[in-house]
Amino acid sequence: MKTITQKFIIIFLFTINGLFAQTFVQAYADIANQVSQTNVTSNLTDFEGFGMKRRGTSALTNTLNWLNTKYGSYGYTSTQIVEDPYTYSGSPVTVKNLVVTKVGTLYPNIFVIVCAHYDSINGSGTNDNGSGTTVLLEMARLLQNIPTEYSIKFIHFSGEEDGLYGSQHFVSDVVNSTVPKMNIRLVFNIDEVGGIAGMTNNNIVCERDMGNPATNNALSNTKTNELITCVGLYSSLSTTLAAAYSSDYMPFEENNEVITGFFEKNETTHAHTANDLLVNMDPVYVYNVTKAGVGALQHFAIASTALSNEDFNSDFQVSFFPNPTKDFININLGTLTEKEYQFSLIDINGKVVLEKTITNPNQLEKINITSLIKGLYLAILNAGEKKISKKIVIE
16 A cells, blocks of 8 residues: 555656557457456455454455465466465564466466555455455456466565565565576556545556666556556556556566556545445446456467467466477476376387476476487377377477
8 A cells, every 4th residue: 555645756647548559459358358347346345354464363364265265266276376475574473475377378487477465454455455456366367268478477465564575575585586587577566446435436547667776667668558558448447647656566666677557546545444445445446447457467468369268278278388499398287287297208200208207296397308309399298187299399
């Protein structure tokens, strides 16, 4: 949540529509139009029912468990859903982020991060930030079986209300500790998008980076203008362009990542109080923001309109990459849930040149192929009665 005092430091604010002529994609609209008002209202109601979600509370734990269950019901597997625990100074307890990864088909090691915090303070936080949490859930539900060129991480951060601790931990201990450093295409943050009951809520604030370091500002501006265009293409909302501040995208911004975000135009006076409740919000506004977000996320992650969902899911979303490859091959297990599988490579003469059995697999497994000569191979993955085969080129 952003304080009123901090709001005054925004140095540039104006309404803008239709910059950069992006093309309307009917397939993206078809997915965005599947956003469910029933789901939005139900998820807001459930979120509110858990109560105040501060560190060390059963409400925070219960909300995390609820999120886990929701993602499982959407078809995400246990290897895709990861709890990310951390501690910080002044907190006697371990708290957790929830990270759900959807692997891209062409650029599996480049990520679009879409995030929202699920902790609250002095109340249930149904707007701040049950609204952002709800948007993420619908995004993830609708894109679960849609192939995207870039990988997506849906991240629910804790510790935001105590000082952005969850996102700072993720940047320091995950992004920067990955070898090589995690390659982030964009961070799309959603914080407090519930609107105000009884008002006309037809405008969403799109936030860009205007701070230091300045090296990521220009690209953030470009991506935020793309976000603005997506809002116009895939929802009925108008837009206001503003500066990013005081939410979970800031640790990423300080890490020189490219950021953008959503924030409500009509700003509630109930944030951080016991009155931050659904009755004081506009759930139809959350629905419209979600449509805009679903359209934008497909644009940023480049959802496929060529590969049919049937083809994508008939192979259980399994992929082998890079392809062509040289020294190693990664196996993305997709939506398979078996605890053991066999991987083999067969050359053009029909000879099995590599066999490997993997138990208790991770979502991604790396196979060394340096001993193999250049050529065309057939990669086969056997998981129980399921068999997936794809052509692989070794250079």
